[in-house]
Amino acid sequence: MKRDVRILLLGEAQVGKTSLILSLVGEEFPVEVPPRAEEITIPADVTPEKVPTHIVDYSEAEQTAEELQDEIHKANVVCMVYDVSEEATIEKIRTKWIPLVNGETERGPRVPIILVGNKSDLRPGSSMEAVLPIMSQFPEIETCVECSAKNLRNISELFYYAQKAVLHPTAPLYDPEAKQLRPACAQALTRIFRLSDQDLDQALSDEELNAFQKSCFGHPLAPQALEDVKMVVCKNVAGGVRDDRLTLDGFLFLNTLFIQRGRHETTWTILRRFGYGDTLELTPDYLDPPLYVPPGCSTELNHFGYQFVQRVFEKHDQDRDGCLSPAELESFFSVFPTAPWGPQLPLEVCTKAGRLSLHGYLCQWTLVTYLDVRRCLEHLGYLGYPTLCEQDSQAHAITVTREKRLDQEKGQTQRNVLLCKVVGACGVGKSSFLQAFLGRGLGDAGEFAEEHAVYAINTVQVNGQEKYLILCEASADSLLATAPDATCDVACLMFDGSDPGSFALCADVYKTPGPWRAAHHLLLATSDAGGCWSCCHRHPQPLTLPGPAEEPMRPQGPPWCWCGGHLLKGPAFCRGHLAHLPA
CATH class of the missing domain: 3.40.50.300 (P-loop containing nucleotide triphosphate hydrolases)
Incomplete structure (x- = not known):
């Protein structure tokens, strides 16, 4: 306005x-x-x-x-x-x-x-x-x-x-010649109706209407006023009221009636309460509210954020099977202009028989919040967080963590999301390692051969606490060619035990100076246990582990993970070494 x-x-x-x-x-x-x-x-x-x-x-x-x-x-x-x-x-x-x-x-x-x-x-x-x-x-x-x-x-x-x-202009809302709502107005009101339809039965009950009325105008409707509204709709729109509930057609008719009677400020109040501006687009201030993230800090959903997105999941899980089917996902996406999550989704989180489980759904929200909090704020805006939760903005759902440097100095952290960079040469099995972290074997990962994801997220136990762990696949060559990266908590260096060159590349990455080496623990994995011993003997590298003694690294030390081609051991590998992180 x-x-x-x-x-x-x-x-x-x-x-x-x-x-x-x-x-x-x-x-x-x-x-x-x-x-x-x-x-x-x-x-x-x-x-x-x-x-x-x-x-x-x-x-x-x-x-x-x-x-x-x-x-x-x-x-x-x-x-x-x-x-x-x-x-x-x-x-x-x-x-x-x-x-x-x-x-x-x-x-x-x-x-x-x-x-x-x-x-x-x-x-x-x-x-x-x-x-x-x-x-x-x-x-x-x-x-x-x-x-x-x-x-x-x-x-x-x-x-x-x-x-x-x-x-409160009339022109963007109503076409006087056609005597109907303009398409952009009808589309915006349809989204508002879907957000207000909490049980997803395609109609607004008295309880849902009163929640909507209170959110937009500050007070509920009196019982007689509710009946009068539904009576007017019944007389003018076939199917406008079904089972004593207001349908979408009835909702659109009411707003048309407001405008025709010169009360278009009523419709504008509704639109603006749900984030729309004069052009009937969600405003930049609504989709991208102020949220300052200092350097070295990360972003996570807080308790309110997880509560909200879980309620949205339960709303769209119509068959109550704990998963979102493709049709239920499409219903979830209906309030977005485009699908918020791409085809990489099944490769980034755990799924059940091709459907998105609640666990995978929460992991995806955690991943988006950590990697791109602005996109997370936008998604929460499309889902109506500020209006439905009666908050000034969706920034209310976000926690900005303490700077990682302070966590390292104090030896403890309050963060619930950790990042592990998986680094290695092409072909050493990084992608398969990520899929193993999600509980998939080599055959399962092959189902997604045409797709590729650089992230995988799952939950792990760290010192008795459940944490989200993000694995990020990174090329060793690109890491050497770019500026050092200090964002990761754990670095996993992968090589092929039968390929000395891949081992040497890991050594080069490890020896590269820069803040990324401040990661709490350096992990070394190989896809071939048998070849690793000979690789280390024939190509000794001055690798050391951070610790009180700074002793030369030995193959039997805790950072080694002999997967021996059994990549399904990836989750245990991650859990074991995350125990060394600050509690």
Whole structure:
């Protein structure tokens, strides 16, 4: 919503533009009227919408055409004033003033217009019969108000409607010719309906309607008001109410009715409560709220975040089998503009018979939050976290951890998510190792041969506590070629025991100076136990383990993992060595 409103008054000379402004400010009809009033600013606290409002007068005698165009460009809304007793001034609205304001904006957004029939004290009856054809011809006309600057009739109402036309415009919501909601508005309201339908039965119960009403307007509906709403829908829309519940068709009809009756601020209140801006897109401020993450810190979902995403899972798990089927995932994705998770999802988390389990689902949220918290905030926004949880923003669901350097210094950590870089030459089995961490054998991993994921996430026990561990596949060549990386907690160097070159590459990575070597433990794995001994004897490397004694590393030491081709030992390998991390 705009932070201020700028109203420009246009019309023929002597129709009373200046008198309207002075009557509003002075609350009496001015005895002497200057050619043009100075710009007036009405403070926010005295306007109905609590928004500062600037009112600008125009005088054709005092201002140039260039000055007029500049004022039109700056205006949020234009009040076109005519004299109800002079039909010629009404015709000038159609032939001169509207083309002047919107004549060059046929393809772009048009400035909203309020028609103002002044001097109603001079004519009995109404001028609406002459004005209606103009309103039908130009959809940018929001409304028409008849008033009298002399009698102070409808003066405040005039400027209220002008302010309302800016803050709650009709044009983005409703097509007056088709007499229906515009597609973007219907799409936004459909998303809001789906978010409010907590049991996913395609209808809103009284309880769901009251929760929606309270969230948007601060109070529930009285029981009789609820029945009246459903009665109106029943009379006008077939299928608008089903089993005493409001359907999507009924919900869309109600909003159409609000707009047709001039209560479009009601629909705008709903849209803005769920994050929509004037263009009916979710605003950047809503999708990307402020969240400062200092260098060296990481991000995790907190208790509130996990509670929310688990409720969303349970909502879409319609068959209550603890997994999301492809159809249930599609239902989950329906409130997003595009699918938030790509085809790598089955390779990154644990699944059950091709379906996403609750464990895998929570792992995926943990992975996204850790790797790209901005994307996580965006996803939570699409799911309606701020509105449904009654919070200022979805940043409420995120915890920013302490800097990792401080964890290392103090020998303890509160973090629940740890990162292990799996480094090695191409072909040593890094991808299979990641899949083994998810409980898959070589044959299972082969099902996803066409896909590739550089991350895998699962839970492990560390000193009696459950932690999320992310494995990240990294090429040794790329690690040597790029700047050192200090983000990992554990480094796993993988080589092929039958390939001395892959072992030498691990040694080069290990000897590379830089902050990544501050990882708490260096792990060494091989896909061929038999070849490892001979590899170490034939190609001795000055590898050392961090520890109190800094002794030369020996094959029988704890960092060695002899997988011997049995990559399913990967999880035990990770769990055993994570025990050396700070508790």
